[in-house]
Every structure is written in structure tokens, then in C-alpha cells.
Amino acid sequence: MPNELAFLPCAVVTLAGAVAAMMLRNLVHCALCAAGAFAGLAALYLQLDAQFAGFAQLLVYVGAVAILIVFTIILTRGADLRPGAAATSPAPWVGLLAAGLVVACLIGCLVSSPSLNRLPAATADAPVKSIGEQLMNQYVMPLEAIGLLLTAALLGAVVIALREPPKSEPPTR
Amino acid sequence: MNGAGIIKGMVETARNFAGSYYDPQRLTTVQYPEEKLPPVENARTIPFLVYDGDDAMAGLRCTACTICEKECPPQCIYIIKDTIKKADYVGKLQMQPKVFDIDISVCMSCGICAEVCPFDAIKMDQVFELSARDRFAALLLHKTQLAKPDDYFVKLHKTEASDINGRREENKRKTEAAAAAKAAAPKAPVAPGAAKEGLK
Amino acid sequence: MNGLDQVFVWLGHWLASWFPVPAQPLVLAVLAMAGIITVFGTCFALTTIVERKTLGRMQNRYGPNRVGPCGLLQPIADAVKMLIKEDIVPFSADKTLHYLAPLVLTVPIWLAFAVLPFGRNMSAVDLNAGILFFFAIGSASELAVFMAGWSSQNKYSLVGAMRAIAQMISYEVPLVLSTVPVLMLAGSLSLNDIVAAQGTFTYGGLARWNAFTPWGLAGLLLFLIAATAESNRSPFDLPEGESEIIAGYLTEYSGFKYALFFLGEYLGLFAVTGLAVTLFLGGWHAPFQWLEWAPSWFWFGVKFGALIFLFIWVRATLPRLRLDQLLNFSWRFLVPLSLINLLVAAVWWRTGAWKFAAEAPARWLLCAALIALPFHWLGRALRGPLPPPRKYTYAE
Numbered sequence: 001m002p003n004e005l006a007f008l009p010c011a012v013v014t015l016a017g018a019v020a021a022m023m024l025r026n027l028v029h030c031a032l033c034a035a036g037a038f039a040g041l042a043a044l045y046l047q048l049d050a051q052f053a054g055f056a057q058l059l060v061y062v063g064a065v066a067i068l069i070v071f072t073i074i075l076t077r078g079a080d081l082r083p084g085a086a087a088t089s090p091a092p093w094v095g096l097l098a099a100g101l102v103v104a105c106l107i108g109c110l111v112s113s114p115s116l117n118r119l120p121a122a123t124a125d126a127p128v129k130s131i132g133e134q135l136m137n138q139y140v141m142p143l144e145a146i147g148l149l150l151t152a153a154l155l156g157a158v159v160i161a162l163r164e165p166p167k168s169e170p171p172t173r
Numbered sequence: 174m175n176g177a178g179i180i181k182g183m184v185e186t187a188r189n190f191a192g193s194y195y196d197p198q199r200l201t202t203v204q205y206p207e208e209k210l211p212p213v214e215n216a217r218t219i220p221f222l223v224y225d226g227d228d229a230m231a232g233l234r235c236t237a238c239t240i241c242e243k244e245c246p247p248q249c250i251y252i253i254k255d256t257i258k259k260a261d262y263v264g265k266l267q268m269q270p271k272v273f274d275i276d277i278s279v280c281m282s283c284g285i286c287a288e289v290c291p292f293d294a295i296k297m298d299q300v301f302e303l304s305a306r307d308r309f310a311a312l313l314l315h316k317t318q319l320a321k322p323d324d325y326f327v328k329l330h331k332t333e334a335s336d337i338n339g340r341r342e343e344n345k346r347k348t349e350a351a352a353a354a355k356a357a358a359p360k361a362p363v364a365p366g367a368a369k370e371g372l373k
Numbered sequence: 374m375n376g377l378d379q380v381f382v383w384l385g386h387w388l389a390s391w392f393p394v395p396a397q398p399l400v401l402a403v404l405a406m407a408g409i410i411t412v413f414g415t416c417f418a419l420t421t422i423v424e425r426k427t428l429g430r431m432q433n434r435y436g437p438n439r440v441g442p443c444g445l446l447q448p449i450a451d452a453v454k455m456l457i458k459e460d461i462v463p464f465s466a467d468k469t470l471h472y473l474a475p476l477v478l479t480v481p482i483w484l485a486f487a488v489l490p491f492g493r494n495m496s497a498v499d500l501n502a503g504i505l506f507f508f509a510i511g512s513a514s515e516l517a518v519f520m521a522g523w524s525s526q527n528k529y530s531l532v533g534a535m536r537a538i539a540q541m542i543s544y545e546v547p548l549v550l551s552t553v554p555v556l557m558l559a560g561s562l563s564l565n566d567i568v569a570a571q572g573t574f575t576y577g578g579l580a581r582w583n584a585f586t587p588w589g590l591a592g593l594l595l596f597l598i599a600a601t602a603e604s605n606r607s608p609f610d611l612p613e614g615e616s617e618i619i620a621g622y623l624t625e626y627s628g629f630k631y632a633l634f635f636l637g638e639y640l641g642l643f644a645v646t647g648l649a650v651t652l653f654l655g656g657w658h659a660p661f662q663w664l665e666w667a668p669s670w671f672w673f674g675v676k677f678g679a680l681i682f683l684f685i686w687v688r689a690t691l692p693r694l695r696l697d698q699l700l701n702f703s704w705r706f707l708v709p710l711s712l713i714n715l716l717v718a719a720v721w722w723r724t725g726a727w728k729f730a731a732e733a734p735a736r737w738l739l740c741a742a743l744i745a746l747p748f749h750w751l752g753r754a755l756r757g758p759l760p761p762p763r764k765y766t767y768a769e
Contacts, residue, residue: 028523032516052502055509059505062509067515074519074523128501128502128505175749175752179691185690186431186689186690187431187686189430190686193431200433
């Protein structure tokens, strides 16, 4: 019962944050509401007893991705930030149709899935130690691939940000 | 070694911290209203009027020549001459100021008035606790507030005061000697001499 | 011994026993929160006056000594001043963000105190992934800096906020990396387990604190440097230095909101100090076995106070770092050094299996050399070539 009670506010916060991130007119407010939606997701993970996933979600999404988004806003659109165009588009029925199709698809998959008929699992125990062991034994290839991807991204960022080497003497430190 | 400078710096601040409890050189604060730093001889803030003897108004050296009023750059001295004359320290009759006001909110402590005074009547004081609650009237000092005894001047500026007092003693002695010589000299024909004496 | 040690735990349970059983966990949690807020709020007030007086003594002057005996009532005077100041919000500022920024800064930091073990059985919540919670919460307060800088609609605030965020994310990497050896060797993310792993004694009763190992000492220094930078404290206080950028992202804040920012900064400092004590200095254990009779929360407090004094001492000594010096220091010195520290911790662990006569000093020397040489080389690389000795053309 407490679990279900806790689920409702988390879900409301996440949905409200996501909707606000789309509908608000001020870009910075949108970014901050998106950060709020991330925090709501983290709360959902925690409510499911996945401590590592929840805290990692906070650490990475709220602590790094949201900061990245706001940094981008400052550095690119910082100068002129008039309220954007109207939040609703001129032809809303296209969006409604697309959203309706997606929702129908998802509901169909959920209802026909076998996992609804399974008994609820005993308290899911995913201590960090077992996550670490799985990462190093069973999922080591995806881990290394992600590491390679991140290194490539880092190198790319450094190369893009690198300034021309100066022709004159190096600056004194 | 890396970080040696940081370690040296931290040792120095630690020495400051520990030394501030027992070494007076490591705690040089003067707790102002309770303790004050000793004054420096050449410090100056606002002018004051010097008087000899005990009576401030009778012994005032100022003769209202208004040189200081004319020389003051921000023109903060206001003098009105009196019609009654007063004898100075050698006995000669001099004029005196009826009103001598200095606006200390305007005074810029340049000391020009003290430099140009031929009678050593106005000198620079060292008081700085001059705040008042009233912006205008309380900062306009009058003759009675500006007058301070010669002993005070000697205390502030010992070397200058000894010079000035030495000269004044010399002058007084010479005048008295000349007056005594004149009194002892044989009397000239009475009528024109008496008229001249009378005028003096 | 046991009574005094567990007095707060006993008090909490006695107070909770007045409530019906289903509500007792909630009551215990509320009591723990009340305790933390009281203790660390008072600590904040005390630290402001102790810092000002200590800085004064280190700078050859008295600190504040007019209000109360030795100036001890100064925090009350400061609090009254902050409360009665007018709350000015710029006309074109974003009102919602301007209002929310101090809250978003302060609230997560109060949360971070929940996992710190202040004594035996005295952590408010015992999480399986305690350290991860701590760092996650800490990183949530960086958005507040952005909100403060942006909502002020002030170019200098924005530049200050950008610098502050750049500094904070740069120093989060060495902060987290320097704690990884501790987690590796303790085998758990839970702070209570980490403290328990430092609870055994060796050689004449000396405790096995992590700071008494070469990787622990290096880790402690790295952690303290990164912690100083994370809480925007001198010598890393470029974002809020008055001579640099007025007050950076704090420029448009006055009165109680400014006090909240100040509170958040100091609380962040207390939280990372508490974490440093827990991870590296043995938490609530005494340094020697024959000192274990003193209460555990007393030892925590003593170590905590010593680290706070160290922070104040460093503030009094070192000049401020420029932004590029700051970021270079983090990325080119601290991050490689913390990765090498990780390696050295692994070497230490492996050589724990050595069993010959002089194994302890040999292990220590080997691991210390493995850390000291990169420390030297990285430092040289960071400093670059020294300029030639100065030639004075006019003075003799």
C-alpha cells in the first residue's frame, strides 16, 4: 500500500514536468521542468527499490545532462530570449492522431504481454555489488563499447573546442 | 618540491595564529575607542586659535589682520573686526576679531592659514573626533570654541612652539629694554613729545 | 561508556515510544531530522563567528569582539540584520526562478546529512548505496547556481554563474574519483560498512583509518581540495570573490535569500567534511584503542572540528585562483592523480598478502613512491617551465 501511495506523486511530478517542458514558452523554464521530470523518474526508480538506478539517474541526468542543456542555452540563445512562439501548433489534430496511435500501440502491447499474469516477484534485491559483478562478467562487451563511444565523444568535443595553436611564443603561466 | 610554497605559507599563518595570543608583534590591533595610537607631531586636521595666559578672549594672539581669511583656499574663515583695541604681549595696541568663525566641514587641512599668520595666532590642531549630529550649525566653530591655550600648543608641537616662544621672549625683552632706555633718557621738550606720547 | 555513547539513540527511542507502533519509524525519522537541523544550524552559526575570529588572528588582528563576550553573540546580530533587510528583486528578473533558487540550493544539502553516521548506530538512514545518494544529492544543487545567475537578468551574474557551474562540474570528477579506492577496499557503498571496515586496530592500538595508508592520505588530500572547490571556498572562490565579479550569481540577492545561499554553502561544507571524516578518518572511531571509552559522537565531532579548522586555515593562507588556473588544476592534475591513486590502492590491496619481516614499511614505501612520483611529474607539467630569474633594470 505505501508503495502505491508513493507511486502517484512521483508519476504526477514526472508527467507534469514533461508536459511543462513541452508547453512552456520560456526556454529556460522548459529546461528546468525537464530536470524536474528527470528527478521524478529517479523517484520512480527508488520507489521500485532500484537504489543504484535511482541515484545514478539523479547524478547523471539532473547533475550533468540538465546542466549541459542549460549551458547550451546560455551559450547559444543567452542574448535574446523573448518568449517563443505559441505552445499549441496551428494544426493540432496531426499531433493528436500521432499520439493516439502511439498510445494505442503501447496499450495493446502491455495488455497482451505475459508479464501481467506473473506473480509479483519477491522483494527485488539488486544491491550494487551484483550490478557490478554482472557488468564485469556478463555485460562486459556493452560496457566496453559504451566506454569507447564516450571516449570518441570526448575526443570530438575537445577537437571542436580546440583553438588554433598560436604562432607566437607560448603564453607565460 | 610541489606544494612547498603552500606549506611555508600555512606555517606562517599558524605562527601568526599562535603568536597572536602572547606576542604583541603578532597582534598589532589598537582597540580604538578604548586605546588610541599616540599622535604624530606633524599631523594636522583643523586650525585653532592660540591664547596666552588664562583668559581666552583677553590673551588671544589674533589681531584680525585677515591674511588667513584671504589666503584660505576654500575660504572657510569668516572674520569681523572689532572696534575696541587690545594690547598684545609687548604692550602695543592691536585690533582684535569680534567674530572669528571657521567652517570645519569646508576646511581642507592644508595649513596655509597657519603658515601665513604673522602673529603665530592660528596653528593646526590634531583633533579628529569632530562628528556632530547637526550638519551645518554644529560644524561652524566660533572664536570661543577655537581658542586653546599656549600650553596646548607646546604639547602638540614642541619644537615649533619652543622656536616661537623663544622669539617672543626675545622681542619682549628687547621692547622692555628699549622702553627702559627711553624712560631713563633725558626728557625732550614737553609739548610736541607729550602730544606724540599721548597719541601712542 | 555505553550509556553516554548511545544517549541520543536511547533518547530517540524513548520519545518514539510515546507514539503508536505503526507511526514509530516516521517519528524516529522526524526526530532525526530535527536533531540534524538543530545541531548543524547551531554549527553554522558557530562556524561563522569562529571563522571570522580565526581568520582575524591569522591576519594579526582580533576578529569581531564587540557583540557579547569575545564576540560570541555576533551570529545573532548577523541573523537579525539579514532578517530585517529589504528583499529587493530586480524589475526584469524572473520572479519564480529568483525565489526558488535559494530553496533548490539548500534543500538537497539538508538531505545529504541523512546518510552520515555521526556515532555508533547514529545515522538517520542506512542506505545500501549511501555514497551514491550523497553525490547524487550534491549534484542536484548545481542547478540552483544556474537559476540564481540566470534569473537575475544581469550579465555579471550570468558570467559568474557560468564560472561557478564550470568549476563545480570540473571538481566533481576528482571528488568522486578520490572516494572510489575507499569503496573498493571496503567492498560496499554503505557508509556504515565503510566506518566498520576502519574499526580494527593494529601496532600498539593505532586504528586502521584509511588516512594512515598512502592511498588514503593522498585520497584525503584530493578529496579535501575538491571539496573546497565544490563549496566555492577560498582559494577557489572566484565565483563569489568581491574583487572579481562583485558577488557573481549572488549579486541580486539581499536579505534572507542571501542568508539562505550562505547557509547552503556552509552546510555543503559541513556535509563534505562529514563525508571526509567518515571515509578517510575512521568515522566515529577513536584514533587509539585505549581511547575508545570516549563517546563515538565525540570523536566524530573532534575530527569534524579539526577539518573545519583546516579549511579556515587554508582560506587565510592562499590567494585566489584564476579561472583557467582552477580548471587546469582540476583536469590536468587532480583527475590523473586520482586515477593513479586508484591504481595504488589496488597495489596496496594486492600486497596485503605479503608475509615477510618488513612487509609494512615496504608496502608503504612502494605505494608512497607510486603516488609521489606522478605527483611530482604532474606538478611539473602543470607549472610548465619557470620564467628566467628576473633582471631589474632600474633598482640595484
